[in-house]
Amino acid sequence: MPLDLSFERPPPLFAVHTATSSPGDEPRVPVEAPAPEHYVADLMSEPTDVTFSRATSDRVAAAWERYRDRIFRGQQQLSEWMVDSVDPKPGQTVLELAAGPGETGFLAAARLEPGGRLISTDVSDAMVAAARRGAEAAGLTNVEFRTMDAQAIDLRDASVDGILCRFGLMFVPERARAFAEMRRVLRRGGRLAYGVWGPPDRNPWLTHLVLAIVQHGHQLPGDPFAAGGPFSLAAPDDNRAMLDAAGFNSVELVEIDGAQRYDSVDEYWDVQTAISGPVAVLVDGLPAEECAAIKETLASMVEPFRTDAGGYELPTFALGVAAS
Numbered sequence: 001m002p003l004d005l006s007f008e009r010p011p012p013l014f015a016v017h018t019a020t021s022s023p024g025d026e027p028r029v030p031v032e033a034p035a036p037e038h039y040v041a042d043l044m045s046e047p048t049d050v051t052f053s054r055a056t057s058d059r060v061a062a063a064w065e066r067y068r069d070r071i072f073r074g075q076q077q078l079s080e081w082m083v084d085s086v087d088p089k090p091g092q093t094v095l096e097l098a099a100g101p102g103e104t105g106f107l108a109a110a111r112l113e114p115g116g117r118l119i120s121t122d123v124s125d126a127m128v129a130a131a132r133r134g135a136e137a138a139g140l141t142n143v144e145f146r147t148m149d150a151q152a153i154d155l156r157d158a159s160v161d162g163i164l165c166r167f168g169l170m171f172v173p174e175r176a177r178a179f180a181e182m183r184r185v186l187r188r189g190g191r192l193a194y195g196v197w198g199p200p201d202r203n204p205w206l207t208h209l210v211l212a213i214v215q216h217g218h219q220l221p222g223d224p225f226a227a228g229g230p231f232s233l234a235a236p237d238d239n240r241a242m243l244d245a246a247g248f249n250s251v252e253l254v255e256i257d258g259a260q261r262y263d264s265v266d267e268y269w270d271v272q273t274a275i276s277g278p279v280a281v282l283v284d285g286l287p288a289e290e291c292a293a294i295k296e297t298l299a300s301m302v303e304p305f306r307t308d309a310g311g312y313e314l315p316t317f318a319l320g321v322a323a324s
């Protein structure tokens with residue numbers, strides 16, 4: 001049965017605030033302009049290996065597919081803002097990077113008809129396969145699927161009219177390379193729109209689970225604020241600097257408040273430990289009684305977010321960024 005892509009607006013808990021914007025009619029950098037010198041130097045080396053992130057994503061892709069609807073809807077307003085920013089038109093080509101199961105790009109695909117196409121990509125074969133099945137279920141016929149590292153985009157210069165990337169760029173080890181690659185393949189006047197998580201204190205849906213795990217003496221790999229970590233692009237100025245250095249301009253940045261909703265702590269635990277790669281790996285290796293103890297700690301931590309109906313609403317805070 002085709003997926004319903006006529007999404008309703010999320011409830012009023014969500015709010016979009018335009019934090020900074022610059023007029024869309026600023027001069028845009030021609031695509032054929034030479035890349036800044038330091039990128040030319042950087043790009044001569046091999047991109048940082050993505051074996052670990054690929055393997056982790058392959059491992060959790062089935063859960064992403066199982067929960068595709070709730071994952072998408074949890075940040076649907078960001079996706080809609082991104083697609084509106086790119087403003088896909090019939091006949092155009094839009095690239096989605098780090099697409100996961102693909103829903104954000106699917107919103108654009110419908111707007112590219114007739115004659116246009118979406119190139120849906122991810123570094124993980126299993127995620128790409130999940131996206132392919134999602135498009136088939138939705139009856140979309142103008143989507144091409146490719147496994148691709150955002151650090152090495154396998155497309156010609158100036159070959160796409162728009163680029164989307166929801167919650168992917170934080171996980172790319174060499175982001176400067178990814179931004180330079182996006183600039184290279186985006187045609188003059190085309191728009192990039194992406195989403196990243198804001199700071200941890202505004203994202204208890206993510207931090208509380210991790211804190212509960214840490215409180216029981218377990219450590220997750222990596223620095224959450226360094227490239228590859230979920231908060232590595234949480235600061236607006238870092239995004240502006242990255243875009244500026246890659247030759248993007250007309251930058252717009254919005255803040256999107258939202259919430260993740262769970263019926264119970266069990267549901268929160270089941271969903272998040274299944275879809276978050278490093279957490280899934282760690283939790284898989286723990287005995288059941290240890291998981292139960294962590295869950296108990298988690299339950300007391302999320303008590304302030306309990307709703308009258310008995311479920312939980314944990315705040316989320318994302319940044320939407322667009323540039324040309």
Ligand SMILES: C[S@@+](CC[C@H](N)C(=O)[O-])C[C@H]1O[C@@H](n2cnc3c(N)ncnc32)[C@H](O)[C@@H]1O
Nearest residue numbers: 057098099100122123124149150166167168171
């Ligand atoms: C948090 S998920 C987001 C998925 C989807 N965009 C969404 O918003 O639901 C991050 C995705 O980034 C992908 N990813 C990680 N590193 C990548 C890279 N270097 N190039 C392309 N995709 C990457 C992962 O495989 C994963 O599917």
